[in-house]
Amino acid sequence: MRWSQHLIPTLKEDPRETQSPSHRLLLRAGYIRQHQAGVYIFLPLGWRVMQRVMTIVREEMDRIGAQELFMPSLTAREFWEESGRWQDFGDDMFRLRDRKGRDLALAPTHEELFAELARHFLRSYRDLPQIWYQIQTKFRDEPRPRSGLLRCREFLMKDSYSFDATWEGLDQSYDLHREAYTRIFQRSGLKFLVIEASSGLMGGSQSEEFMVISPTGEDTLVHCPQCGYAANTEVATAKPALPTPQSPFQKREKVHTPNVRTVEEVTAFLGVGPELLIKSLVYKVGGRTVLVLVRGDYDVNEAKLQRVLGPEARIATPEEVWNQFGVEVGFVGPIGLEVDEVIADELLEGAEGMVCGANESDYHIVGVAVNQDFQVSRFADLRTVRAGDQCPHCGTPLTVENAIEIGHIFKLGTKYSEAMHAYFTDRDGKEKPIIMGSYGIGIGRIMAAAVELYHDEHGIRWPASIAPFDVEIVEVDPGKVRPQAESVYQALQEKQVEVLWDDRAVSPGIKFKDADLVGVPVHVVLGRKVAQGLGEIKIRWTGEKIDVPLADLPDRVQTIVQDLKADVS
RNA sequence: CGGGGCGUAGCGCAGCCAGGUUAGCGCGCUUGGUUCGGGACCAAGAGGUCGGUGGUUCGAAUCCACUCGCCCCGACCA
Numbered sequence: 001m002r003w004s005q006h007l008i009p010t011l012k013e014d015p016r017e018t019q020s021p022s023h024r025l026l027l028r029a030g031y032i033r034q035h036q037a038g039v040y041i042f043l044p045l046g047w048r049v050m051q052r053v054m055t056i057v058r059e060e061m062d063r064i065g066a067q068e069l070f071m072p073s074l075t076a077r078e079f080w081e082e083s084g085r086w087q088d089f090g091d092d093m094f095r096l097r098d099r100k101g102r103d104l105a106l107a108p109t110h111e112e113l114f115a116e117l118a119r120h121f122l123r124s125y126r127d128l129p130q131i132w133y134q135i136q137t138k139f140r141d142e143p144r145p146r147s148g149l150l151r152c153r154e155f156l157m158k159d160s161y162s163f164d165a166t167w168e169g170l171d172q173s174y175d176l177h178r179e180a181y182t183r184i185f186q187r188s189g190l191k192f193l194v195i196e197a198s199s200g201l202m203g204g205s206q207s208e209e210f211m212v213i214s215p216t217g218e219d220t221l222v223h224c225p226q227c228g229y230a231a232n233t234e235v236a237t238a239k240p241a242l243p244t245p246q247s248p249f250q251k252r253e254k255v256h257t258p259n260v261r262t263v264e265e266v267t268a269f270l271g272v273g274p275e276l277l278i279k280s281l282v283y284k285v286g287g288r289t290v291l292v293l294v295r296g297d298y299d300v301n302e303a304k305l306q307r308v309l310g311p312e313a314r315i316a317t318p319e320e321v322w323n324q325f326g327v328e329v330g331f332v333g334p335i336g337l338e339v340d341e342v343i344a345d346e347l348l349e350g351a352e353g354m355v356c357g358a359n360e361s362d363y364h365i366v367g368v369a370v371n372q373d374f375q376v377s378r379f380a381d382l383r384t385v386r387a388g389d390q391c392p393h394c395g396t397p398l399t400v401e402n403a404i405e406i407g408h409i410f411k412l413g414t415k416y417s418e419a420m421h422a423y424f425t426d427r428d429g430k431e432k433p434i435i436m437g438s439y440g441i442g443i444g445r446i447m448a449a450a451v452e453l454y455h456d457e458h459g460i461r462w463p464a465s466i467a468p469f470d471v472e473i474v475e476v477d478p479g480k481v482r483p484q485a486e487s488v489y490q491a492l493q494e495k496q497v498e499v500l501w502d503d504r505a506v507s508p509g510i511k512f513k514d515a516d517l518v519g520v521p522v523h524v525v526l527g528r529k530v531a532q533g534l535g536e537i538k539i540r541w542t543g544e545k546i547d548v549p550l551a552d553l554p555d556r557v558q559t560i561v562q563d564l565k566a567d568v569s
Numbered sequence: 570c571g572g573g574g575c576g577u578a579g580c581g582c583a584g585c586c587a588g589g590u591u592a593g594c595g596c597g598c599u600u601g602g603u604u605c606g607g608g609a610c611c612a613a614g615a616g617g618u619c620g621g622u623g624g625u626u627c628g629a630a631u632c633c634a635c636u637c638g639c640c641c642c643g644a645c646c647a
Contacts, residue, residue, distance in 0.1 A: 011626050012596065012608060017574090017640040037639065143570075146641085261647065279647060292645095299646060317643040329647045357647075389636050477605045512607040536606095 001469070007044050009033075010514050020216040022451035023148025025460050029517045031468075038145025038153035041468040045518065046447070048468035050156065053188060053446050054135055056465065057158050060184045064176040065133040066160055071113050073137055077103035079112040083419045094139045094153075094217055106139035111416045111438055114161040118434055119422035123166045124153075126436070128424060129173060133160030135443065138236055147216055149448035150404060157446055162437040170435045174206065177409045177439045181210055185406065188446050189463020189568035191453060195221050196231035196281065197408065198303050202399060210441075212449040223387045226396035234303035237381055238389035238398060240346050245275045247353025249367035258362045261330025263296045270355060271298070278348065278356040278368065280332045282316040282325075282339070285309045289316070289324065291334055293344035293376070295351075298383035308343065308380050325359065333357035333433035334374040335365060342375065345382040404449045405442075412436040422556040460519030461540050464564035469500040471557055472520040476508045477526030485526050488535065491554035497561055516540070521564050524557060539564075 009030045018024040026032045031046030080086035094106040114401040138157045145151050164171035184496045190212055197209040211221055222236035241457025267274050294300050306313050318329045333356035334342055352369040387400040389478045414433035423431045454461045492499045502511050515523050525536040535553045537546045546555050
């Protein structure tokens with residue numbers, strides 16, 4: 001493709017108001033253009049990358065026997081009512097009304113439609129198993145789109161759904177997806193981890209996420225450098241084996257702590273570490289009030305808490321606490337507070353000499369012993385793992401890192417098949433719900449994650465497998481080297497190498513800078529050495545430069561391109 | 570949803586606080602010429618509802634109100 005005849009609008013300066021590297025570079029290098037918050041135009045270069053990613057996805061999905069189909073985005077309210085998600089999605093769902101007044105939604109995901117399709121056509125165990133997938137635009141009205149392609153309101157997703165007659169069958173479909181996903185991300189050239197993910201409230205169904213570690217990522221994962229244990233912080237656990245702190249408070253007494261509310265303030269005021277504090281948090285669960293206790297040096301993990309208390313658990317507002325107990329939230333404590341239940345993190349079991357709020361403004365109580373001075377009905381793992389906590393398997397200090405979620409696989413079970421009445425007749429003649437799995441990959445996120453992972457100060461360095469082109473010809477002085485450029489261009493195309501030829505009438509500096517910015521993995525520089533019959537090959541990844549006789553250029557380039565692609569597949 | 574920031578030519582910005590001719594600068598763009606290995610040079614030129622609406626004023630990019638859009642931080646931490 002000749003640069004001069006195509007739309008590749010590179011920017012000399014950084015676009016205003018971009019933070020993350022992928023957002024900034026994809027904009028600057030002419031891959032995407034923003035249309036609205038969280039909605040992007042894919043320009044020719046960007047769309048080529050997306051297409052290459054989609055090709056990999058299709059090949060690997062087809063390899064596990066999945067069938068591609070295509071669902072509508074415009075979906076009728078009734079289907080969402082059947083599963084209850086017309087309500088559950090809330091403001092995240094884009095809704096609209098047609099001229100007849102019917103309610104519609106732009107699909108944020110497609111479990112309901114696939115379940116509906118399955119109930120219509122999959123009637124017998126003989127029809128199972130099946131895996132169906134699509135690559136489709138999803139719409140989610142995110143409260144805060146951010147980081148360019150990483151969190152969008154309109155985005156391309158590969159989603160697939162498995163339908164099995166047995167739980168063993170689901171395990172197989174799930175494992176097939178894990179293998180396919182692993183191959184897809186490997187072939188895309190990404191460094192990634194497969195981690196344990198929150199199975200939400202689906203009753204212990206297995207769920208794993210594919211994560212790219214990156215400071216730009218919005219998710220947080222816990223990782224053991226020793227044994228490889230890795231989990232989303234929503235589910236990550238650590239050994240409770242932590243040294244019992246020595247407390248200076250032997251005797252229980254009320255102390256005056258004027259205007260001292262937060263953990264930081266209390267520790268500073270009393271001169272003790274946060275591990276001696278009990279954080280007391282009031283939660284509402286339906287009509288019940290539950291006091292949740294966690295050590296001062298830990299945060300409550302809401303995902304874990306919801307697994308104990310149920311999905312409707314939410315923290316009480318300061319106003320609710322004041323109205324119910326007449327206490328400021330900073331001074332709430334477990335002693336003498338009239339609540340329906342007190343639950344505590346396991347680290348507090350048997351703790352003594354602790355500090356907690358006195359349920360009275362400007363007072364705390366020190367020297368408190370758990371289960372002596374107050375009763376706890378349940379101890380559970382309710383805390384968020386911190387860096388340095390001990391790995392639950394091998395005891396090694398854990399690391400905590402930000403990560404980008406690029407894929408998620410999930411054993412759904414029968415939640416949707418029951419809700420949508422997707423039943424099949426089994427061998428024994430009985431009607432049973434189809435056992436489902438659901439599996440997603442963010443196409444744009446693969447593209448953005450690759451940039452986050454592999455850029456340098458000059459621009460993007462694409463993995464060869466998903467680069468928009470295999471080679472870019474940098475034609476330094478079109479007036480002198482045009483015939484040579486033309487012939488290299490032709491020869492490479494005949495070898496099925498995808499070439500971007502920078503044939504613009506601009507100065508060499510611009511071409512070199514743009515080539516680095518755009519990030520095609522191999523550059524062929526045709527310049528002053530052409531007079532000596534030489535061209536130069538530059539590897540974008542390493543900066544390595546090789547002089548090659550013009551006659552050998554096409555072959556050498558082809559070999560290098562093949563090698564680079566082999567490296568990532 | 571809460572907080573902060575920003576909307577002036579295609580892009581990046583100045584001007585606004587202390588209202589006053591034709592609203593500037595750099596890049597880009599057009600034409601002609603010279604150049605050609607890391608964002609060249611000379612000359613001439615085009616390009617603007619100052620986000621929008623309303624108000625104050627003799628006069629508004631500038632002051633006031635409302636509004637739309639975008640970015641960033643936060644959205645359980647007691």
